[in-house]
Amino acid sequence: QQPVQSPQAVILREGEDAVINCSSSKALYSVHWYRQKHGEAPVFLMILLKGGEQKGHDKISASFNEKKQQSSLYLTASQLSYSGTYFCGTESSNQGGKLIFGQGTELSVKP
Amino acid sequence: SAVISQKPSRDICQRGTSLTIQCQVDSQVTMMFWYRQQPGQSLTLIATANQGSEATYESGFVIDKFPISRPNLTFSTLTVSNMSPEDSSIYLCSVERDNxxxxxxxxxxxxxxx
Structure with missing residues (x-):
C-alpha cells in the first residue's frame, strides 16, 4: 500500500517552517525522504530506520514513530532552494531497496 | 556516492515500437532498480535487477513488456516494448548509495x- 503524505501542497515565505507527514498502513522497517525538483531526478535527503537510527541531511530533520507507522519531515527556516516535491519512501522489511513512494508534497518557497 | 549515467534523456517514439534505456554506474552494485514516474505522479517500482539472475517484477509489470538485462555489476538496460501512449512517462534507474x-x-x- 502506498503511504499517504500530507499536505499535498504548501506555500511558504522564505524563513518559515513546514512539516510534511507520511503515514503507512503497514509496519515499517525504514522511511526515506527525497526531494525532486522539476525536470530532475529525486535526491536523497534522509533515512530513518527502525530502532531510531537516522542518516542524512544536516539541515533537515525528521522523526519516525514506529508504533504509529508515521514519519514527519521538518523544514525549518526554509530557503528558496527547498522548493520542490518531497516524497517519502517506505520499506516494510529489510528487502533491499523495495521502496514504495507516497504521492508527494509540493513545496514552494517564495521570497 | 555512486554516479549513474542514464540515456537517452528523452525520446519521442511511435506506438508499437520499442525503446531501450541504459544505465551505467561508476561502481559495482549488487542491485539496480527501475522506476516509472507518470506525469505529475509518484515513483512506482517496475523491477529489481540483480546481476546473473532474472529480474524481479512488481505487480502490474511483466517481463514481456519491460524486459531487463543486467550483464554485469555496473550496467543495466530496460526495454519498453510495443509502446502505447499510456507508456509515456519518465523512467529512472536507481542504486543504493555508497554508504x-x-x-x-x-x-x-x-x-x-x-
Missing part, C-alpha cells in the same frame, strides 16, 4: 509515445 543508506537515481528518460 548503504538511501538510493541514488539516474537523471531519467522522458518518454513520449505518439
Amino acid at each position: 548503504g543508506y538511501g538510493y541514488t537515481f539516474g537523471s531519467g528518460t522522458r518518454l513520449t509515445v505518439v
